[in-house]
Amino acid sequence: MDAHATLISYNSLEEALKGDREASPYRMSLNGTWKFAWAKNPDSRIVNFYERDFDTSGWADMPVPSQWQLQGYDYPQYSNVRYPWIEHDDIRAPFAPVNYNPVGSYVRTFTVPKVWEDKPIFISFQGVESAFYVWLNGELVGYSEDTFTPAEFDLTPYLVEGENKLAVEVYRWCDGSWMEDQDFWRMSGIFREVYLFTAPGVHVYDFHVNTDLDEPCKDADLRVQAKIVNYDGREAGAVTLEAQLYDRGGREVLKQPIQMAGAFDDADSCEVAGAVQVLNPLKWSAEKPNLYTLVLRLKDGFGQTLQFVSCRVGFRKFEIEEGLMKINGKRILLKGVNRHEFSCDTGRALGYEDMLHDILLMKTHNINAVRTSHYPNHPRWYDLCDEYGLYVIDETNLETHGAWAFGQPEAEIVPASRPEWTANVIDRCNSMMQRDKNHPSVIIWSLGNEAWGGDNFVKMHDYLREQDPSRPVHYEGVTMWRKSDAASDIESRMYSPPRVLEEYALQQGPKKPFILCEYSHAMGNSCGGLTEYLALFEKYPVLQGGFIWDWVDQAIRVKQEDGTSYMAYGGDFGESPHDGNFCGNGLIFADRSVSPKLLEVKKCYQNVKITAEDLARGTFRISNGHLFTDLGEYDCKWTLSRNGEPVHQGRLAVEAAPGETVVVDLSEAYPNEAMLAEEYVLTFSMTLKETTAWAEAGHETAFEQFVLPVKTSTSEALSVEVAAAPQAEKRGNVLHVEGQRFAVEFDLTTGDLSSYRVGGTELLQQPMAPNFWRPSTDNDRGNRHPERCAPWREAGSQRKLAGLEWQTNLEEVRVSLRYALPTSPDSLLDLHYSVSGDGAVEVRGCLTPGLGLPEIPEIGMMFTMDPSFNRITWYGKGPRESYWDRKAGAKLALHSGRVEDQFVPYLRPQECGNKTDVRFATVTNAAGAGFRIEGEPTFEYNVLPYTPSEIERCDHYHLLPKPEKSVVRIIHKQMGVGGDDSWGARTHPEYTIYANQTYSFAFKLIAIEG
Known part of the structure; x- marks a missing residue:
């Protein structure tokens, strides 16, 4: 049947106003248990299973909707670019695989409701992957492909009284699969709803x-x-x-x-x-x-x-006017995300609760737009976007990434300008457009993804503009073939670094509005540098936002025999080819829990900007970046904190129309003066005054923090008593330093601080040692950082002691060390320990890298403690992890937690759990004994149950060893995590530790007796 808008008949005005399609008396669900048989390829399928008298009672049961690979048949296969059949079928488009092309045979029966008699009866398949035949009562009804839009058939001529036998034969791959080479798990089956529907004769x-x-x-x-x-x-x-x-x-x-x-x-x-x-x-x-x-x-x-x-x-009204995209007359900024439909338990058979969960998370984290990458989504998704408010780029089910390469002749590319594919691609975009044309949330049609260019895309563009002049058309692929530039009304690019955006914005002459249809590749520990993109979007009107790649980790939850489970990725099912954990690109984890990356997105995407007009005088500017919302809808709350703990708070009456700025005066909230070691921070928080459809009253949508310039009193310093110097004694190869209720030991053969006891409790499990390595992230591996920066991997552990001196004076014991680091050429590290009478150990270091060495992943010190030291606090950015280039979404406050909870379960274990801008921190046991670390003035802080090498050795979270220690890293600097892309882009230069200068650091270690 011809494609049409999503609709159903109702009996009454009341039913129509309610608009519950599933409750309509004209609709009958066929979801549930079907009979199922699986065959490896078409030749081995049961050919006549559709016949009316064929007995399927002995067949297995199969839930519909579902994907058969998650029900014990066949195997799921994750592939990014490569077609999944290339290792078992040597074929060219448009031929389908024959050696391994599984077929699923589905059967169920139904009886038409009595009230439907004398009415036409239709069947709707909302999504079947990838092609299927339909029989009713032994008669062939039809065939369909195009996985992600409805296929509907008229069953009326084939119905019989009483029980009817419905048979469906589903092929894993078909000729249409050449058009469906998206970066996702390749699976099969009836994965969306199936239902009967009827209507009056007219x-x-x-x-x-x-x-x-x-x-x-x-x-x-x-x-x-x-x-x-x-x-x-x-x-x-x-x-x-x-x-x-x-x-x-x-x-x-x-x-x-x-x-x-x-x-x-x-x-x-x-x-x-x-x-x-x-x-x-x-x-x-x-x-x-x-x-x-x-x-x-x-x-x-x-x-x-x-x-x-x-x-x-x-x-x-959505339009392009004077080179800008506008919604209801105002320049729009798309703060978007790409979204694959995926569940770790059900694959693409996504439930309503999953969709609602996604919508609410997006809204509460300031995301205002979504791209349906790379196919039309479930119809309910658009209903939710209409209701809750998201701008949608609706994308045609079209990607041929594995069928072309840069420099390849156009004649060999699919679909390009080849006329035999024209009807196919027009049909695909038409099916999407006809189904979704009445949704206000859909503002842009997209022709697909990564399918190169060619005349067929110009024809798709022209067709959509003719059928629906109210929406512009998007296609990034024209950047591969500028002869097809007319196929897109928008200049759309992927993963361009910030400088490229600015170059486009500064071009002279007329130009199309610019978006990044994919950017800030959120693979593993990523999304660094997002602030730079948002600054450009706000600076240049023609840069109208982008869509982060992507929303949810595509991983499959696998249950083990012992009852535990883990998240599987490409290759875990023995399949080939595959692309490993490249499916782990989500802002949320596969179980739909929030990752720290999403908090950064929320901050960068917030629509209220608060800046200091005059920080010394206490005046601030609050700018309304909304298009249609007055700031009067928010409570503007402020909190004054001392060393991370709130001491005063209040609220301001703030009103500002969209686009306006108001100035507020908070000078009266400032403290008169601060004692030494006191820091005052002012935090603004914009929260909803009233409950909305997507969040409760009090939900925070924006915040900003300011360290106040408060006059410091010196009176406290005058009363400080200096403890007597500790006693130092050489005992063989050990320098023993002892004071009241503490003892510190240095190994004179290595220079290590090897023991620290307080009140009889040993705090160190392994000595303190310099460290220059972090567990490699997905982005690191993508840009070959582990190979390029390899000289730093063992630079700390393989150091050679080149000099050691120690001395004592009236206040402290000093130990000075020089190490040669085997970085080829050697680097030098000078360490100085000063042990004072109160047990505090001041550590000072100076790293002099050798000439010509690569960038340094991390500069700091590392030691381990017994696992009983599993409680941490820190006054710094938190409560989740933060990094040099991804800390805007973290708040400066006093935070606490348990060591095991600091590990972030990225799909593949990697660097995680870091804390930036830390002023002081503690690691303690249940009795309160442990360490306090103080920065001079700040440091980075990382406490995990694993060493960097242990994390790097494991490719799955569940394979990590049983925690038997707390690994403390006190870090001067760690490079940013990056994220422009995950296959070559390096961390931005301003967040990179280049080995072309000397780095000095200092911190203080203070024992806590408990």
Whole structure:
């Protein structure tokens, strides 16, 4: 059947206003248990299983919707670019694999409801991967491909009274699979809903709603077009379609319904259209998703109601004007994310609760746009985007990444300009457009992803613009083949570094609005440097945002025999080819829990900007970056903290229209003076005054912090008593330093601080040693950092003592060390320990790298403690991990936690758990004994149950050893995590530790007796 808008019939106005399609009496779900048989390839399938008398009672059960690879059949296969069949079938497009092309045979029965008698009966398959045949009662009904849009068939001619046998034969791959080479898990089956539906003999088959706003974006023209079919010709004649608009309260908006008259004459369908002006309706936007309900009532020539259908309507105007994309007349900034449909338990058979969870997380973390990468999503997703407010780039199910390469002749590329593929690609974009055309959330059509260029994309563009002039068309692939530039109304690129964006913005002459359809590749520990992108988006109007890659880690939860489970990625099922953990790119983890990356996104995407106008005088500027929201909808709260602990708080009455800035004075909140070692921080927090559909009142949408310039008093310093110097004694190869209730030992053969006891408790499990390595991240591996920076891997552990001196004076014992680091050429490290009478150990270091060495991953000291020392506190950025280039979303405060909870379960174990801008920190046991670390002035801090080498040795989280220690890293600097991409891009230079200068660091270690 021809593609059409998502709709269902209703019996009454009340049902139509409610709009619950699944509850319609005209719909019958076929979800549930089906009979199932699996075959390795087409030749071994059960050919005649569809016959009416074929007995399938002995077959296995298969839930629908589901994907058979997650039900014990076949294997899931994760591949990014390469076609999954290349190692077992040597084929070229358009041929499908034959040696290994599994076939799933599905069977179930149903009985048509009595109330549906004498009505046409249809079946809808919302998503089947990748191609299938349908039989009813032994008769072939039809065939379909295009995995991600509905396939519907007319079953009426094949129905019998009583029980009907429905048979479906699903192929893992087909000729259409050449168009579906997306970066995702390759799986199969009936993975979306299957249902029967019916309608009166004369019924609305399709309709299109357009809400065109006038130039000032105040009043609207509501236009309705509809296709009405006369299914069996028995009720030929005149019909009337009435369209009435209702507000959220169910009240009529139009004084009179739009009346649209039509007649069939000798045809089996007719087109009707009508329009009306709506004065100043509430407008739809992601900020204010105001929705109305349009109800269509179909009447016959005698005025009798035949059918109700309905849909939600949002009045909004999206256009490109003067080179900028605008929503309701205002320049839009897309703060977006790409979203694959995926669940770690059900694959692409995503449930409603998963979708709602995604929507709420996006809204509460300031994401305002989503790209349906790289195929049309489940219809419910668009309903949710309409209701909660997200801008959508709706993407055609088209990617041929494995069918082309840079420099390849155009004639060999699929689909390019090859005419045999034109109907295919037009059909794919049409199926998407027809289904989703009535959703206000859909602002842009996309032609697909990474399928190169060619005339076929220009034809797709022109077709969509002709069918739906209200939306621009997007396609990044024209950057590969500029001859196809007319295929995209938007300049769209992937993973461009910030400098490229600025170069585009500064180009002279007219240009298209620019977006990054993919950027800030969120693989593993990533999304560093996001602040730089947002600064450019705000600075240059033509740079209109981007979509982070991507939303959720695509990993599969595998249960083990002992009842535990782990997250599997490419290669874990013995499949080949595969692309390993490249599927782990999510801002949220595979179980849909929040990763620290999402907190950075929330901060960078916030719509309220707070800056100091005059920090010394206590005046601040609060700028409203919303397009349609006044700041009066928020509570502006402030908190004054001393060394991370709140001491005073209040709130400000702030009102500012969209785009406006107000100045507030908080000088009265400033403290008069601070004692030594006291720091005052002022935190602003913008929270919702009232509960919304997506968050409770009090939810924080934006924050900012300022360290206050407070006058420091010296009175405290005058009363400090200096403890007597500790005693030092050489005992063989050990320097023993002892004071009241503490003892410190240095190994004179290595220079290590090897023991630290306080009150009889040993604090060190392994000595303190210099460290210049962090566990490699996915981004590190992608840019060959582990190989390039290899000289630093063992530089600390393989150091050679080149000099040692120690001396004592009236205040302290000093131990001075010089190490030669085997970095080829050697680097030098000078360490100085000063042990004072109160047990404090001041550590000072100076690293002089050898000439020509690569960048340094980390500079700091590392030691281990007994696992009982599992409690940490820190006054610094938190509460989740932070990094040099990813710390905007962390708050400067006093935080605490347990060591085991600092490990972040990225899909592949890697560097994690770091804390930046730390002023002081502690590591203690249950009794409170341990260490306090103080910075001079700050340091980075990392305490995990594993050493860097242990983390690097394991490729899965569940393979890490049982925690038997607390590994403490006191870090002067650690390079940023980067994230422009994960296959070559390095950390931005400003967050890189280059080996071209000397680095000095210092901190103080103080024992806590408990």
